[in-house]
Amino acid sequence: MLIKIPFFIGEDKFRIWVLKLQNDSILLKHDHRHKDGSADKITQYGAWTTNTGEIGLQIFPAAPETVDLLPSAAGNVWWITIDKDFFTYNLRRISTDRLFTVKFDLNTPLRHLGDGKKSKCAFH
Numbered sequence: 001m002l003i004k005i006p007f008f009i010g011e012d013k014f015r016i017w018v019l020k021l022q023n024d025s026i027l028l029k030h031d032h033r034h035k036d037g038s039a040d041k042i043t044q045y046g047a048w049t050t051n052t053g054e055i056g057l058q059i060f061p062a063a064p065e066t067v068d069l070l071p072s073a074a075g076n077v078w079w080i081t082i083d084k085d086f087f088t089y090n091l092r093r094i095s096t097d098r099l100f101t102v103k104f105d106l107n108t109p110l111r112h113l114g115d116g117k118k119s120k121c122a123f124h
Contacts, residue, residue, distance in 0.1 A: 025049050028060045028078055045069050047078060057081050
């Protein structure tokens with residue numbers, strides 16, 4: 001199973017979180033692209049879950065390939081939570097103050113950029 005979640009930061013509409021289920025583990029990858037669709041020099045980093053997690057919570061410590069690409073990410077731990085109301089993406093860099101959290105409201109309609117259709121997701 002493969003899930004792709006577009007993540008827009010201002011005018012940067014070329015970031016995608018990719019989740020892939022394989023052999024009872026989940027892979028989280030960050031796919032960063034340029035406007036022309038070509039891969040960014042920093043892309044495809046992420047991690048595998050190291051255990052079965054919990055319903056609504058999955059934790060991803062940085063994979064060796066991520067550390068090879070981004071040595072400063074050696075202490076990265078990502079986690080995703082989901083319940084009936086919210087999807088939350090988190091990044092903590094261990095041994096630093098770095099914490100990044102994005103919370104999406106799954107019950108609030110949000111207009112898609114460009115097509116006028118509505119989606120049930122809002123950024124908090």
